[in-house]
Amino acid sequence: MPDYGTELVTDNLNRNKKINGVQMIWGVPVLNGVDSIPALSKFMNHGGISVFFDVSRPLLKYISNHSNCATMKQDFHSMGHDGVKNLYNAIVGKPYDIEILYDVKVIDQNNAKEELNKL
Secondary structure, three states, X not given: OHHHXXXXXXXXXXXXXXXXXXXXXXXXXXXXXXXXXXXXXHHHHOOOEEEEEOOOHHHHHHXXXXXXXXXXXXXXXXXXXXXXXXXXXXXXXXXXXXXXXXXXXEEOOOOHHHHHHHO
């Protein structure tokens, strides 16, 4: 699947030169770093703006050196735990939440090194 995401980003950036921003709602293609997708790297180096989801060492290192991108850090542990607990309650007829909202943390050039140290 990461290869498919890489192909989609590459194809769209190569075909549409008017794109000035990219929002990746699935961060897996860039977990090995923005430079792992040459078309995205070129786009970013020419002033393109991007927002990613998820964190990894290569991505946080990249963000710490580039002001034109950021990522969102999600709380996977809570999301998984609460989701399974909520599903169980729904199955056994106990009260459950229709919707569970989680805070995400925005990581940009200002706090990327701090977050990198936490990994």
